[in-house]
Ligand SMILES: Nc1ncnc2c1ncn2[C@@H]1O[C@H](COP(=O)(O)OP(=O)(O)OP(=O)(O)O)[C@@H](O)[C@H]1O
């Protein structure tokens with residue numbers, strides 16, 4: 031006797047969800063479900079409504095219309111704690127930790143174990159937290175202050191938080207954006223483990239390779255509407271992207287005109303900063319894009335921070351144009367024409383409560399007010415220019431940046447640094463968290479910036495990205511440059527070898 035082939039009941043189901051914000055219909059009659067033991071990927075361009083849908087699911091937003099079912103029973107989710115109590119956990123795209131508190135307190139926030147008289151049971155707290163950190167193979171302890179952790183480690187704390195509940199469904203909203211490859215492996219193990227135990231997983235990411243590694247089904251949102259649900263094994267990247275952006279994307283390596291090089295803009299010789307990086311030499315000319323490729327931790331970000339005056343070198347020299355300089359602070363760097371679009375944009379780049387226009391024009395208010403009047407119109411014109419250039423999705427310049435989708439917030443930071451019109455622009459992981467459509471636009475933008483005379487340094491952990499935008503590529507391994515390639519001569523194998531330290535002694 032064979033059991034009838036029955037599709038398992040969904041762990042969780044959303045039906046006809048509508049959610050509006052002033053000027054934005056973020057979700058328009060969206061239905062979505064995740065089954066027990068399934069990884070259901072949710073895709074869509076920046077601002078498509080992915081995070082909003084999941085916030086409705088997790089009790090952070092109340093929908094205007096629509097219903098939520100857990101195991102086919104209708105429920106309401108009035109708060110995140112209520113959702114958690116029902117077994118639904120959301121791991122946020124934006125980190126939402128209390129920085130001054132310990133790791134353990136953050137993991138059990140709102141639910142600290144208590145003894146009689148309501149006193150916190152610290153011993154149990156630390157022991158429980160330690161067990162979860164062990165499961166995640168974290169290299170920090172339950173008593174560490176969250177504020178002292180790296181971004182990647184904070185992300186691990188967010189994930190640890192989700193593992194404290196006996197979950198029916200766990201939502202990961204772009205969890206890998208700041209993780210190293212090793213941490214990703216641990217995360218994927220955890221996801222597969224949850225899946226094997228029958229938990230329904232919702233996975234949001236802009237990285238197609240991850241989607242196709244993990245997902246059983248893929249649902250696509252576009253402009254707040256559900257555009258389709260596909261079975262991962264029966265579809266491919268092209269079909270998914272077409273659903274996402276409503277057109278085909280040309281991802282081929284563009285035929286590039288040879289760079290039209292101007293003067294050397296920046297020359298670095300024998301630069302070291304303690305053991306973070308050592309004896310680094312390179313130059314970049316006006317009109318050129320120099321890519322820095324290497325593993326997370328190879329020292330690339332630290333070089334950028336040194337050029338931007340955030341760190342002081344322990345040896346070596348920096349020349350800008352004809353002048354040997356010491357860059358003592360970011361203000362000094364900006365005055366010398368160097369801009370850095372940082373890796374962790376949210377922390378270093380934005381004032382979330384301030385509107386979009388002011389975030390972009392903030393650093394140059396000095397220029398705009400030099401006349402007799404503060405020129406509001408000029409600022410709006412600048413904002414409009416960058417909104418069009420970067421395709422920033424917002425109902426108006428008056429919107430607070432904190433209300434934009436994650437990817438659109440990143441575009442605002444990029445716009446802010448571009449608006450300063452630097453001579454030398456350094457971008458660290460320019461397309462992290464950016465959807466595939468905008469990604470190719472940002473790549474084109476970087477090429478255009480070089481063409482119009484900027485010297486551009488692009489730091490990236492994505493090989494297709496460095497190959498796509500760079501004229502030359504610097505490969506780094508453990509704080510040292512192992513090799514510099516012309517993009518025409520480089521092969522993927524050479525590049526992988528160079529960043530893994532293979533054959534490092536043989537090459538000059
Ligand atoms: N609290 C809010 N107030 C006003 N508008 C909001 C708010 N939250 C989201 N929105 C708007 O709703 C739309 C959907 O945003 P959402 O964050 O869901 O996008 P997303 O698909 O997660 O994008 P991303 O890939 O960039 O993270 C966007 O236009 C966004 O600006």
Ligand SMILES: [Mg+2]
Pocket residue numbers: 080081082123203435436437
């Ligand atoms: Mg989002």
